[in-house]
Amino acid sequence: xxxxxxxxxxxxxxxxxxxxxxxxxxxxxxxxxxxxxxxxxxxxxxxxxxxxxxxxxxxxxxxxxxxxxxxxxxxxxxxxxxxxxxxxxxxxxxxxxxxxxxxxxxxxxxxxxxxxxxxxxxxxxxxxxxxxxxxxxxxxxxxxxxxxxxxxxxxxxxxxxxxxxxxxxxxxxxxxxxxxxxxxxxxxxxxxxxxxxxxxxxxxxxxxxxxxxxxxxxxxxxxxxxxxxxxxxxxxxxxxxxxxxxxxxxxxxxxxxxxxxxxxxxxxxxxxxxxxxxxxxxxxxxxxxxxxxxxxxxxxxxxxxxxxxxxxxxxxxxxxxxxxxxxxxxxxxxxxxxxxxxxxxxxxxxxxxxxxxxxxxxxxxxxxxxxxxxxxxxxxxxxxxxxxxxxxxxxxxxxxxxxxxxxxxxxxxxxxxxxxxxxxxxxxxxxxxxxxxxxxxxxx
Amino acid sequence: xxxxxxxxxxxxxxxxxxxxxxxxxxxxxxxxxxxxxxxxxxxxxxxxxxxxxxxxxxxxxxxxxxxxxxxxxxxxxxxxxxxxxxxxxxxxxxxxxxxxxxxxxxxxxxxxxxxxxxxxxxxxxxxxxxxxxxxxxxxxxxxxxxxxxxxxxxxxxxxxxxxxxxxxxxxxxxxxxxxxxxxxxxxxxxxxxxxxxxxxxxxxxxxxxxxxxxxxxxxxxxxxx
Numbered sequence: 001x002x003x004x005x006x007x008x009x010x011x012x013x014x015x016x017x018x019x020x021x022x023x024x025x026x027x028x029x030x031x032x033x034x035x036x037x038x039x040x041x042x043x044x045x046x047x048x049x050x051x052x053x054x055x056x057x058x059x060x061x062x063x064x065x066x067x068x069x070x071x072x073x074x075x076x077x078x079x080x081x082x083x084x085x086x087x088x089x090x091x092x093x094x095x096x097x098x099x100x101x102x103x104x105x106x107x108x109x110x111x112x113x114x115x116x117x118x119x120x121x122x123x124x125x126x127x128x129x130x131x132x133x134x135x136x137x138x139x140x141x142x143x144x145x146x147x148x149x150x151x152x153x154x155x156x157x158x159x160x161x162x163x164x165x166x167x168x169x170x171x172x173x174x175x176x177x178x179x180x181x182x183x184x185x186x187x188x189x190x191x192x193x194x195x196x197x198x199x200x201x202x203x204x205x206x207x208x209x210x211x212x213x214x215x216x217x218x219x220x221x222x223x224x225x226x227x228x229x230x231x232x233x234x235x236x237x238x239x240x241x242x243x244x245x246x247x248x249x250x251x252x253x254x255x256x257x258x259x260x261x262x263x264x265x266x267x268x269x270x271x272x273x274x275x276x277x278x279x280x281x282x283x284x285x286x287x288x289x290x291x292x293x294x295x296x297x298x299x300x301x302x303x304x305x306x307x308x309x310x311x312x313x314x315x316x317x318x319x320x321x322x323x324x325x326x327x328x329x330x331x332x333x334x335x336x337x338x339x340x341x342x343x344x345x346x347x348x349x350x351x352x353x354x355x356x357x358x359x360x361x362x363x364x365x366x367x368x369x370x371x372x373x374x375x376x377x378x379x380x381x382x383x384x385x386x387x388x389x390x391x392x393x394x395x396x397x398x399x400x401x402x403x404x405x406x407x408x409x410x411x412x413x414x415x416x417x418x419x420x421x422x423x424x425x426x427x428x429x430x431x432x433x434x435x436x437x438x439x440x441x442x443x444x
Numbered sequence: 445x446x447x448x449x450x451x452x453x454x455x456x457x458x459x460x461x462x463x464x465x466x467x468x469x470x471x472x473x474x475x476x477x478x479x480x481x482x483x484x485x486x487x488x489x490x491x492x493x494x495x496x497x498x499x500x501x502x503x504x505x506x507x508x509x510x511x512x513x514x515x516x517x518x519x520x521x522x523x524x525x526x527x528x529x530x531x532x533x534x535x536x537x538x539x540x541x542x543x544x545x546x547x548x549x550x551x552x553x554x555x556x557x558x559x560x561x562x563x564x565x566x567x568x569x570x571x572x573x574x575x576x577x578x579x580x581x582x583x584x585x586x587x588x589x590x591x592x593x594x595x596x597x598x599x600x601x602x603x604x605x606x607x608x609x610x611x612x613x614x615x616x617x618x619x620x621x622x623x624x625x626x627x628x629x630x631x632x633x634x635x636x637x638x639x640x641x642x643x644x645x646x647x648x649x650x651x652x653x654x655x656x657x658x659x660x661x662x663x664x665x666x667x668x669x
Contacts, residue, residue, distance in 0.1 A: 268660075271548075278546055282629065286527065295529055313598055314624065317637035341528065345628040352630070 009183040013175030020171035021164065028160045036153045043080060043128050043146050044109065050082075051130045051142040058134065063088060066140075067095050083114055083127040083143035089136045098127060101141055106131045111150075112143060126150050185214045189221065201229045234291045241397050242284050249277045283411040287397070290342075290418045297339040297422050304334040304343075304375065308368040311347045315355060323361045326351075330368035336375055336442055338423055346419040349412040350379040350438055357383035357436070374441040385431040394429060416440075445469045445490040445560045450480035450506065451522070452498050460493070463549040464556070477506045484510055489517050490560045493552070496523035496534065504537040511538040518559035522547070528627045550661035554613040572607045574665050577646070577654050579607055588646060588654070598623065599642045606655060606665045615662035639663060 050073075058066040066086065073082045074097050085096035098114050114125040129143030188206060195203040204225060205218035253273040259265025289295040312328040319326035336343070347366075354364045358381045367378040386394055393399050395417035400410040416438075420427040425442040447469050451457040454475075461471040472487070474480035477498045484492060492510070496503035507519055518540040523530060525544070534542045541555050572579040576589045584600060586593045595603065601623045606614055616635040639655060646654045655663050 271660075274546065282544075286629075289527060295527065310624070310626070313596075314630070314634060314638075317641045318634050320641075321637055341627045344626045348628060348630060 007183070009176075009179030012179040012182070013172060016175035016178065017168060017171035020174075021168050024164065024167050028156070028163070032153075032156055036149060036156065039149050040128070040146060043144050043149070046080070047128060047130055047142060047144050050144075051132060051140070054084075054140060054142060055132055055134070058138070058140065063094065063138075070095050078144075081125060081145035083112075083125070083129065083141075083145065085139075085141040087139040089134075089138045098129075098141065098143070101129075101131075105133050105139060111146075112141075114143070114145065182214075189214075189218065192221075196225060201225070201232065231292045234288065237397070238284055238288045238291075242281075245280060245398050246277065249273050249280065253277065280411070283415065284397070287411065287415050287418050290415075290422060297342060299337055299339060302336050302338050302340045302343065304336040304338075304368060304377075305330055305332050307340065307344055308334075308347060308366060308377065311344060311351055312366050314348065315351045319355050319364060322355070322358075324355055324358050325363045326355070326366070327363070328366040328368070330366065331370055334368055334370060334375060338442070339419075342419045342422070346416040346440075347377060347379075349416050350377075350440070353412055354379045354381035354383065354436075354438075357381060359383070371441070374443050377440040377442075378437060380432070380435060380437040382435040385436040386429070388431065391429055391431075395427070445557070446487070447471050447556060447560075448474065448480070448483055448487075448489040448492045448517075450474045450477065450483075450492065450498070450503070451495040452476055453495070456495075459549065460552065463553055467553050467557070469556075477501045477503070480506055481509060484515060484517070485513065491556050492517050492519045493556060494519055494521050494539075496521055496525065504534065504539075507534075507537050507539060520552075520556055520559055522552075531627075548661070550613070550658070551615045551617065554615050554661060555618065557612050558609060558614070558618065572604065574607050574610050574654060574667065575652070576650075577607070579604060586646075588650065591649075593645055595642065595645060598638065599645070602638060602642055603646075606663060610665045611667035613658050613662050613664045618662065 054066060054069065057069055070084050070086060074084065076082070083098045085098045085101050086094045088094050097116075098112060099116065101112055102110070108130075110129045110131060112127045112129050114127045116123050116125060124147055125145045126147040127143030128146045129141050132140045132142075134140070192203050192205045204222045207215050207218045207222075209215070253270055256265055256267075256270035256273055260267045260270060286295075290297075308328065308330045312326060312330075316326055351364065351366060358364055362382040364382070365378075365380045367376060367380070369376050390399075395413045397414045398410040399413070417427055420440060423442060425440060428439045428441075430437055430439075447464055449457060449460055449464075449471055451460065451473065452475055457473050457475070461473055464471045472483060472489070474483050477500075480494070494503050494507060498506065503521065503523075507521070510517070510519070519538065520541040520543060521534040521539040522543055522545060523534065531542045531544075540559055543552060543555060570580070570582050572581065578587050579585075579600075580587070581604070586595055586600065586603065602619060605619065605622050616633065619635050619639075620630070643653065643655050655665055658664055
């Protein structure tokens with residue numbers, strides 16, 4: 001029972017039924033006033049007026065005038081049939097068209113049964129009557145027929161109770177159906193949540209396409225599940241690739257240490273391998289933390305011109321050492337809302353790649369310019385490029401275009417791709433005539 | 445220098461202590477946070493090296509407790525959490541330097557020495573000297589043996605940092621942190637190339653190099669006298 005009351009559906013059904021019956025009662029009340037109370041009040045006023053007039057006639061003009069008047073009233077055809085009874089001071093009934101009346105004088109309003117037979121036909125009448133005893137002991141009862149009003153009153157009373165019971169049942173049924181429908185959809189959400197908790201990350205809350213609140217809730221929940229699944233997938237991919245990619249340097253580290261232990265190799269090799277492992281580890285973790293959103297990006301208004309100048313400045317010695325001509329075409333006054341450190345790191349990675357893969361004596365160009373609907377950072381080199389079939393994969397973790405051709409672990413572009421995604425910007429790679437080009441566009 | 449090392453891993457602690465002693469320093473080891481706090485309160489140290497991952501407690505709590513007592517001994521935080529965010533957290537908690545694990549012992553020694561000899565900053569210094577090299581901080585110019593040497597702005601900052609740290613080893617990552625105003629991680633050793641370019645400019649026509657390489661660690665500039 002307690003559980004039943006705790007259920008939102010049940011409480012909803014009850015509230016619904018209560019409101020329904022309440023408004024029905026209000027309606028019946030209004031109808032009762034209109035068809036019963038108001039006509040009754042009118043009849044009362046008529047009877048009261050007549051009674052006062054007739055009493056005056058008796059007092060002023062005497063018994064004969066009253067009797068004449070009463071008979072005329074009886075004969076007149078009126079909306080409400082007139083009734084009367086006059087008993088003189090000696091207790092004789094002088095004139096009456098009421099079949100019977102209470103022996104004792106009654107105070108205030110009375111209802112008197114006045115069924116009459118006319119030409120053998122039984123007519124139902126009910127008189128609304130006022131009784132008056134004069135000072136000389138005579139008694140006058142004046143009434144009007146209100147049988148049709150009484151009938152309506154009774155019909156309404158019995159009808160209303162039937163309607164109330166039926167309405168209550170209907171309301172309860174409707175409320176129950178309505179809340180059951182809501183409850184079922186809530187249960188569907190709960191069932192999906194249980195499936196997800198049990199480990200089936202691919203489960204989604206069903207959407208019935210009505211676009212109602214539940215659909216919107218389901219869409220939000222599904223988006224949340226999508227995000228969680230994506231994060232978990234990212235973590236899984238990282239741990240897979242780390243496990244895979246760490247084995248090679250670890251094996252080399254072990255081999256170097258074995259050589260050193262045997263008194264042959266150089267410990268410096270082992271140290272270099274250890275450093276390399278640390279580098280991979282740091283890079284993987286950094287990308288993973290950005291990917292899963294555990295490191296929030298710190299957006300600020302950044303002087304992109306200065307930032308790109310700094311990146312070019314940072315790589316200039318490295319380029320010159322290999323005879324590579326590093327030029328930059330950076331417009332002045334470029335500003336961008338971004339995470340300064342991340343964009344610097346990403347641009348550095350792009351330039352690092354370009355220099356790494358360009359042949360000695362090659363050429364690398366860094367662009368920074370404003371386009372109609374975007375800010376463009378571009379890096380172009382004279383390297384060998386990437387096989388077209390590999391283009392979609394070059395930002396994947398541990399992808400390396402020309403294994404062994406240049407040092408690196410294959411994580412630089414992964415980071416660039418992650419940073420670009422976090423900034424809702426677009427990254428495009430393409431082979432060009434005699435080189436390779438990366439276009440990174442930040443929508444304005 | 446007298447160094448307090450708060451580190452729970454005995455192998456790391458012994459390794460670090462040995463390296464520090466070889467560099468001529470006295471090392472006191474505390475095996476947990478409580479002992480570290482007691483030692484720090486009992487004796488004056490030149491530098492405290494604090495491991496962030498201590499049993500049952502975050503090293504940053506220890507650091508905050510030390511700072512709360514008004515102790516301003518320079519603190520270097522060692523941590524397995526190497527991310528930029530963690531580094532900033534460490535420095536905000538009152539740390540003076542932050543070194544992620546794993547680290548090269550020479551890097552740690554260089555940084556600890558850097559912290560220990562960091563005297564009170566003298567704002568009035570307008571000129572730095574090393575041998576026959578003079579750096580004019582106001583005119584932002586460099587002369588060697590009276591001869592003016594043209595350097596870029598970045599090279600000027602590298603040289604200024606090296607000369608300010610004269611007599612102490614400066615590692616590549618220390619240079620990166622102090623000269624480049626970005627928190628980032630160059631995947632290749634670009635710093636060496638910047639130094640080598642600077643070096644070419646400084647040593648042209650001279651027999652003695654201004655900047656010496658410390659193999660496997662970084663660079664050092666001879667002190668003025």
